[in-house]
Structure formats: structure tokens, C-alpha cells
Amino acid sequence: MPLCITCTEPIPHLYTVYESAYNLRLEQCKKCLSFADPYVEHDSLTLILDLILLKRGVYRHLLYNRGSEPRTAYEKKAPVQDTTHSTNCLRGESAKEKARWVQIVRLASGMLLVDAFIRWAQLDPQISADISQWSNETSATFLRILVGCLIETVAFHGGVMLASWITLRFLDWLNNWKRLGKECTSGVRQQFTMSLIPLTVLYSSFTKYFLLFLLTIWRPSASRPGGAPYRFQGSHYENPLLVRALEIWDEDKLDRVWVVRNVLGGMAAGFGLRVVLDCHPIFTTIVILVGWLVKTAVAEFLKDWVSAGAQNVEVWLAYSIP
Numbered sequence: 001m002p003l004c005i006t007c008t009e010p011i012p013h014l015y016t017v018y019e020s021a022y023n024l025r026l027e028q029c030k031k032c033l034s035f036a037d038p039y040v041e042h043d044s045l046t047l048i049l050d051l052i053l054l055k056r057g058v059y060r061h062l063l064y065n066r067g068s069e070p071r072t073a074y075e076k077k078a079p080v081q082d083t084t085h086s087t088n089c090l091r092g093e094s095a096k097e098k099a100r101w102v103q104i105v106r107l108a109s110g111m112l113l114v115d116a117f118i119r120w121a122q123l124d125p126q127i128s129a130d131i132s133q134w135s136n137e138t139s140a141t142f143l144r145i146l147v148g149c150l151i152e153t154v155a156f157h158g159g160v161m162l163a164s165w166i167t168l169r170f171l172d173w174l175n176n177w178k179r180l181g182k183e184c185t186s187g188v189r190q191q192f193t194m195s196l197i198p199l200t201v202l203y204s205s206f207t208k209y210f211l212l213f214l215l216t217i218w219r220p221s222a223s224r225p226g227g228a229p230y231r232f233q234g235s236h237y238e239n240p241l242l243v244r245a246l247e248i249w250d251e252d253k254l255d256r257v258w259v260v261r262n263v264l265g266g267m268a269a270g271f272g273l274r275v276v277l278d279c280h281p282i283f284t285t286i287v288i289l290v291g292w293l294v295k296t297a298v299a300e301f302l303k304d305w306v307s308a309g310a311q312n313v314e315v316w317l318a319y320s321i322p
Contacts, residue, residue: 001191002065004029004036005057008187008278011036013071024070037065051203052210054268059275062203063196064188067099100195107202112153114209116146119316148306148316152295157198159294163287164197164277171279188278196276204272208265215256266292 001010009031015024026035039047039061050058120142266288273284303316 002037002068003060003187003191004032004034005039005060005065006034006036007032008060010187010190014065014068015040016071016073018073027071037061040065048206052207054204054207054271056275059200059203059272060188063200063276064191067096097193097195100193100199104195104199104202107199108153111202111205111209112146112149116142116149118212119149120145144306148299148302151302152298155298156291156295157201160201160273160287160291161194161197163290164273165194167279167283167287168192168277171283186278188276192276197273200272200276201269204268205265207268208260211260211264212257215260 001012002014003009004011007029009029011027011029013027014037015026017024024040026038026040028034029036037057037060039050039058047058047062051062270281270284270288273287274281277284277287299316306316
């Protein structure tokens with residue numbers, strides 16, 4: 001059943017279609033009195049932009065409401081039995097679950113290819129800069145990196161799903177103990193399935209890849225026009241602690257790509273998991289850290305095999321965190 005993207009209240013239909021598909025009316029949530037899902041009328045570009053901006057409503061639309069059947073006005077409804085209605089609901093949920101896994105495979109395949117190419121270019125920059133040097137050896141290196149990225153991704157998502165399952169079981173036990181058996185489950189938790197976790201993490205990666213794309217276009221220069229490197233001039237400040245803190249932002253000390261991939265990527269994934277798990281940010285932070293630990297251990301184990309013959313071996317571990 002779809003949800004209201006504002007208050008997560010379950011609602012039978014998101015909109016009503018009249019004589020044509022373009023003639024529709026959004027349904028109003030009975031609890032918060034707002035439109036249940038305004039993203040029904042928005043195009044794909046708006047969804048991608050709001051997804052990059054980490055808006056909670058677009059997550060709920062893509063995860064819970066995408067593909068929901070509308071209500072048709074003036075249709076003649078034949079009397080149906082309760083068993084038939086239950087069977088149709090089960091079939092609809094099964095089809096939606098299958099569609100989620102298909103979407104996970106599609107998104108993961110594209111992101112794996114992009115991630116493998118970036119890490120291959122960083123591991124051996126001389127070969128990646130000249131396409132004429134593509135040979136069987138470089139193809140084998142790229143294939144090893146692609147397989148390594150696949151294993152790492154599966155390990156990361158497996159760790160996140162396991163930590164999420166343990167967290168949800170702990171929160172359910174804690175809530176039942178506080179309420180002494182009284183049921184008070186939100187609409188998000190009622191519609192929760194394990195397929196939502198990897199799909200949420202993949203959706204959260206759009207922010208990271210967008211920022212990485214901007215860094216490839218506007219790459220910062222390491223030197224001034226005269227050739228001198230960009231460094232913080234601390235002559236106006238006498239406090240040594242303040243000078244050291246500001247020196248961190250020097251071009252030769254701050255790796256913006258690492259910050260975007262590791263810090264901002266982890267924060268975006270944690271925000272997405274807050275929408276799905278419906279819990280405190282401390283628990284989502286723990287879930288992401290568990291996934292990082294599992295993936296880092298796998299990356300350390302695969303380091304020698306993946307980067308065999310590469311010039312910059314440590315790049316593999318530096319880019320191992322999603």
C-alpha cells in the first residue's frame with residue numbers, strides 16, 4: 001500500500017484518473033491534510049534533482065509509491081469476495097518486490113562499471129591516460145578490479161542489511177518493552193522489506209556521483225598562475241592552532257575526492273537509511289560503520305590480487321569506502 005510522503009500514513013490510492021491519463025487529481029491525506037504524493041506529477045529530472053538534494057519525500061516516493069495503481073473515476077466495480085481481494089493484494093506486493101530487485105541489479109551494474117573504471121584509472125594512471133595501450137594485460141587488470149568491486153559491494157550491502165536487521169529487532173523489542181505490548185507501528189515500518197535497504201543505498205549514491213562529476217569538471221589547480229603552490233599564509237594570525245586548522249584546506253593536503261566518496265557518501269547513505277529504518281541517526285550511523293568495516297576487511301583481503309602489477313596499490317584501499 002502506498003504512503004503519504006509527509007506523515008507516512010498508508011493510503012489506498014495516490015491519485016484519481018478521470019477520462020485520460022493526463023486528467024488526474026491528487027489524493028489528500030486524511031491525517032495531515034496534505035497531498036499524499038505530489039511527485040506523481042513531476043518528471044524524472046525533478047526526481048533526480050531532489051534525490052541529489054536528499055529530500056525525504058522523493059525517497060518515500062521512489063521506495064514505496066513508485067508504480068502504485070491509481071483509482072479510476074466512474075468505473076463500475078463488480079462485487080468481489082474478500083479472498084479474491086487478498087489474493088490480488090499479495091500478487092501486487094510480490095510484483096512490486098520483484099521490480100525492486102530488478103531495479104537494484106540495474107542501478108548496481110551501472111555504478112559498478114563507473115566505480116571500476118575510476119579505480120582502474122587511479123591504480124595505473126599512465127595506461128589509463130593512453131587508450132592505445134589497451135591490451136590483454138590491461139583488460140585482465142580491469143576485469144580483476146571489476147570483480148573486486150563486485151565482491152566489495154556485495155560485502156558492504158550484506159553488512160548493512162545484517163546490521164539493519166539486528167537494529168530493527170532491537171528497536172522492536174525496546175518499543176514493545178516500553179509500551180508493554182501496545183502496538184504503535186508507523187507506516188514506513190509496516191511496508192518495510194529487506195530489498196529497500198540496498199535500493200536506498202544505491203539511490204543515496206546519486207549525491208556522491210554528482211559531486212564527483214563536478215570535481216572532474218572543475219578540478220582545483222595545485223599552483224598559482226606564477227607557479228607557486230596554493231598555501232595558507234598565516235602571517236596575519238598569531239595563534240598556532242588556528243594556523244594549523246586553516247592549513248588543512250591547502251590544496252596539497254586536502255583530498256576532495258576522498259572526502260566526497262567517504263564522508264559525504266557515508267552521510268548520504270545514512271540519511272537514506274533513516275527514511276527506511278525510521279530510527280534515530282545514531283543507529284543508522286552504526287549500520288553504515290558496520291558496512292564500512294566489512295567492506296574494508298574485504299578490500300584488505302583482495303588488495304594483493306586486484307592491484308597486482310599496479311603502480312599505486314594504496315589507492316584501492318583509499319577508494320574502498322562507497
